[in-house]
Amino acid sequence: MKIIAIxxxxxxxxxxxxxxxxxxxxxxxxxxxxxxxxxxxxxEIAPCVACDxxxxxxxxxxxxxxxxxxxxxxxxxxxxxxxxxxxxxxSAQLKAFMDRCxxxxxxxxxxxxYGVSVVTSGGGEEEPVAAYMNQFLISTGxxxxxxxxxxxxxxxxxxxxxxxxxxxxxxxxxxxxxxxQQELPxxxxxxxxxxxERMRALVIWQQxxxxxxxxxxxxxxxxx
Numbered sequence: 001m002k003i004i005a006i007x008x009x010x011x012x013x014x015x016x017x018x019x020x021x022x023x024x025x026x027x028x029x030x031x032x033x034x035x036x037x038x039x040x041x042x043x044e045i046a047p048c049v050a051c052d053x054x055x056x057x058x059x060x061x062x063x064x065x066x067x068x069x070x071x072x073x074x075x076x077x078x079x080x081x082x083x084x085x086x087x088x089x090x091s092a093q094l095k096a097f098m099d100r101c102x103x104x105x106x107x108x109x110x111x112x113x114y115g116v117s118v119v120t121s122g123g124g125e126e127e128p129v130a131a132y133m134n135q136f137l138i139s140t141g142x143x144x145x146x147x148x149x150x151x152x153x154x155x156x157x158x159x160x161x162x163x164x165x166x167x168x169x170x171x172x173x174x175x176x177x178x179x180x181q182q183e184l185p186x187x188x189x190x191x192x193x194x195x196x197e198r199m200r201a202l203v204i205w206q207q208x209x210x211x212x213x214x215x216x217x218x219x220x221x222x223x224x
Contacts, residue, residue, distance in 0.1 A: 001032065007039050009039070024172040028078075031177065036072065078176075080172075081115060119149040129149075130147035138195060
């Protein structure tokens with residue numbers, strides 16, 4: 001299994017989010033997966049400018065790292081999505097990536113891949129952020145199979161508790177086994193089916209101005 005870990009933290013490889021992601025990756029690697037980690041730290045992916053080119057042509061015209069990351073995910077089997085909790089949501093770095101996935105969301109373009117979410121914070125309330133991240137995964141077609149988070153308190157670099165460490169490694173291992181066994185989590189499947197129907201209707205309605213996405217649906221989703 002090939003997994004892409006996306007760490008949306010300005011601290012890069014030195015931060016708590018990267019350290020917790022590394023534990024998830026280690027759990028996946030112990031099950032035979034190959035994990036590549038990508039750090040979104042200094043604006044490697046710019047915000048969406050709402051030009052609509054991706055809807056018409058299938059690619060983004062901005063000259064940054066988005067298309068390269070898009071290809072990495074397209075070629076992978078799984079995704080680890082990671083962010084610190086910044087004001088009850090993901091970091092600006094990760095949000096820029098998520099917004100740039102608007103064309104992928106319209107086409108549910110990462111379908112049949114599996115994913116998990118990773119969140120750290122200084123003072124808590126990570127679970128709603130993890131739920132938001134997993135909902136994003138669903139909107140791209142990725143099946144989320146869990147999440148892990150950690151409250152770090154004051155200061156950086158504190159060790160994770162034994163419980164969090166075990167949860168993180170187990171989550172990475174579960175990501176691999178879920179992919180191998182092609183698990184279909186009931187709640188995620190229902191959410192994905194509902195979202196696909198919503199996007200199907202939207203793309204049909206916008207077919208004249210979103211020709212690439214309409215053609216994609218015809219080729220990949222059996223759109224009449």
